[in-house]
Amino acid sequence: MDVSVTVNGTTYARDVEPRKLLIHFLRDDLDLTGSHIGCDTGNCGACSVIVDGVLVKSCMLLAVQADGASIETVEGISENGELTPLQQSFNEHHALQCGYCTPGMLMSATALLRDNASPSDAEIKKALQGNICRCTGYWNIFEAVKAVAK
Amino acid sequence: MELLRPSSVEELDGGVFVHGGTEVVPLLRDGLLEAETLVDVRGVVPRGVSDGVIGAGTTLGELEVEPSIPDALREACRLAASPQLRNMGSLGGNLLQSSRCWYWRLDYPCRLHGGDRCHARDGEHREHAIFANDFCASAHPSDVAAALVALGARLRTNRRELRVEELYRLPDEADRHTTTLEDGELILEVELPDVEASVYLKAMDRKRWSFPQVGVAAARVGGGVRIALAGVAPIPWRIDSIEALDNATPLPRTEWKLPLARALVGRALAQLD
Ligand SMILES: Cc1cc2nc3c(=O)[nH]c(=O)nc-3n(C[C@H](O)[C@H](O)[C@H](O)COP(=O)(O)OP(=O)(O)OC[C@H]3O[C@@H](n4cnc5c(N)ncnc54)[C@H](O)[C@@H]3O)c2cc1C
Ligand code: SF4
Ligand code: FES
Ligand code: FES
Numbered sequence: 001m002d003v004s005v006t007v008n009g010t011t012y013a014r015d016v017e018p019r020k021l022l023i024h025f026l027r028d029d030l031d032l033t034g035s036h037i038g039c040d041t042g043n044c045g046a047c048s049v050i051v052d053g054v055l056v057k058s059c060m061l062l063a064v065q066a067d068g069a070s071i072e073t074v075e076g077i078s079e080n081g082e083l084t085p086l087q088q089s090f091n092e093h094h095a096l097q098c099g100y101c102t103p104g105m106l107m108s109a110t111a112l113l114r115d116n117a118s119p120s121d122a123e124i125k126k127a128l129q130g131n132i133c134r135c136t137g138y139w140n141i142f143e144a145v146k147a148v149a150k
Numbered sequence: 151m152e153l154l155r156p157s158s159v160e161e162l163d164g165g166v167f168v169h170g171g172t173e174v175v176p177l178l179r180d181g182l183l184e185a186e187t188l189v190d191v192r193g194v195v196p197r198g199v200s201d202g203v204i205g206a207g208t209t210l211g212e213l214e215v216e217p218s219i220p221d222a223l224r225e226a227c228r229l230a231a232s233p234q235l236r237n238m239g240s241l242g243g244n245l246l247q248s249s250r251c252w253y254w255r256l257d258y259p260c261r262l263h264g265g266d267r268c269h270a271r272d273g274e275h276r277e278h279a280i281f282a283n284d285f286c287a288s289a290h291p292s293d294v295a296a297a298l299v300a301l302g303a304r305l306r307t308n309r310r311e312l313r314v315e316e317l318y319r320l321p322d323e324a325d326r327h328t329t330t331l332e333d334g335e336l337i338l339e340v341e342l343p344d345v346e347a348s349v350y351l352k353a354m355d356r357k358r359w360s361f362p363q364v365g366v367a368a369a370r371v372g373g374g375v376r377i378a379l380a381g382v383a384p385i386p387w388r389i390d391s392i393e394a395l396d397n398a399t400p401l402p403r404t405e406w407k408l409p410l411a412r413a414l415v416g417r418a419l420a421q422l423d
Contacts, residue, residue, distance in 0.1 A: 108233070
């Protein structure tokens with residue numbers, strides 16, 4: 001089926017097998033490998049992307065369901081090649097070790113900060129509920145987000 | 151496989167419905183669901199809340215912050231799944247999620263799949279049912295369904311109106327379905343009665359984002375109290391009173407759910423007072 005999506009401002013039109021998950025479409029067809037596949041079952045959040053302004057898990061969505069949508073992935077959040085304050089903060093707070101969860105964490109935190117520039121501690125924790133990290137113990141990730149919250 | 155995107159009920163003609171896809175997509179991927187045609191119903195099913203009527207396409211994420219709905223429903227949505235999944239998952243889809251029994255998900259030829267044996271009863275069943283578990287011991291996973299049953303909500307489909315509890319049936323030898331939904335029947339709206347007070351309490355393996363070990367919804371509606379439980383029977387389970395828990399038939403490794411259910415029902419009723 002023909003699918004046309006805008007990803008990080010660029011429009012892509014492709015013929016897509018209807019069974020293909022959005023995460024596989026992004027990674028394999030568009031070569032945007034920033035979004036990770038941690039579980040493929042909707043659990044880990046490593047595949048989180050923003051579709052039409054809404055944070056979703058791209059392993060739970062078929063690419064054809066996203067036809068016509070505007071998608072943001074971790075590759076698109078930096079501005080003019082510069083890391084965003086959130087990305088900088090992840091770096092400064094050692095909010096990653098292996099980095100596997102990081103794209104998803106960044107997307108969840110980005111979505112949070114867009115809706116709510118000054119989240120409370122509880123709101124930060126809630127926004128990261130759907131993302132699993134097996135390395136950091138979460139605390140540094142929380143601190144990194146908190147540091148950029150106003 | 152093809153995907154259709156109808157924009158009106160009249161255009162519907164067979165196929166497997168998909169809304170958010172958080173259940174359909176994993177089932178397709180695991181080969182538990184076969185579909186020649188997927189029908190994206192987002193253009194057909196109403197979305198949003200007005201005057202006690204909720205579009206079945208409203209997401210759990212929208213409902214968890216909706217001030218006009220009863221506490222039990224808002225809380226059931228808030229405690230379900232994870233933020234991303236609540237952004238995707240619809241109310242209608244949530245009511246129709248399949249069994250989370252691991253044997254069923256791994257495609258064991260068990261009774262719910264049409265076979266002649268319940269692998270969970272003889273095998274691993276820590277998460278399973280304490281009521282109506284003779285034929286299939288699966289535990290219904292929907293927090294939202296338990297809340298809607300307790301609230302006395304009604305459904306409007308493209309074919310009929312029914313109480314939410316009438317959507318569910320226990321599977322048996324002759325018919326393995328756990329819902330009464332017909333082929334091609336689409337849930338359009340959920341209608342809530344006037345509710346005086348309601349509460350939803352949920353015990354989970356971890357504090358966030360897990361299916362209910364036991365979920366308890368209680369509501370004061372029309373002068374009476376209604377109680378419904380998630381995670382205790384193959385379908386959302388209504389009980390008349392806390393004493394009804396004495397009639398549970400736990401399996402050897404689901405006995406732990408009984409004191410949990412007792413405590414939560416007690417707490418829920420106390421909160422209604
Ligand atoms: C990791 C994970 C954790 C979860 N945790 C919880 C939890 O703790 N508590 C809980 O309650 N739920 C939980 N869920 C379930 C989740 O809430 C549901 O998957 C979601 O709400 C389904 O909505 P959907 O729109 O994505 O459904 P879909 O996947 O689109 O559809 C699900 C089913 O409903 C049918 N359908 C969809 N809409 C309609 C309609 N309007 N009329 C008729 N048929 C329809 C589809 O054909 C399909 O059979 C969890 C899911 C996952 C993956
Ligand atoms: S509990 Fe139900 S779904 Fe699970 S193995 Fe038994 S019959 Fe199958
Ligand atoms: S890969 Fe999508 S949630 Fe884990
Ligand atoms: S840094 Fe390794 S999983 Fe989070």
